[in-house]
Amino acid sequence: MERVLLVALGGALGSVMRYLTTLLATRWLGSDFPWGTLAVNVVGSFLIGVVHELGSDALHVSPEARLFLATGVMGGLTTYSAFSYETARLMESQAWATAWSYVVVTTAACVALCFLGFATGRYVSR
Secondary structure, three states: OHHHHHHHHHHHHHHHHHHHHHHHHHHHHOOOOOHHHHHHHHHHHHHHHHHHHHHHOOOOOOHHHHHHHHHHHHHHHOOHHHHHHHHHHHHHOOOHHHHHHHHHHHHHHHHHHHHHHHHHHHHHHO
16 A cells, blocks of 8 residues: 555656646747647656666665656656656667567557547547
């Protein structure tokens, strides 16, 4: 139960951070481009790499802190960070075909399913 609470608290914090980042980015840079989403995805991808490296090899981050930060905060901030981490690990292990397949399939499927979600939402709302 303690692990679930760590993830939940981290996720709440990450979600609030995402919301505030989007508000600030829109205020500072405008709404013509999703700057806030780009910012949290890029920062989250970097931070999940740092947290996992410090937690797995050097053991500078406890398993509990890693769960709170990587799964909770980064999960709430952006799920793109987990995708980036998994892809980078595949590339690091020289699994290039698997890594690039993952990138292409994930991107295409997620965008396509988002459009399907639009259509479903429109259908349900009629």
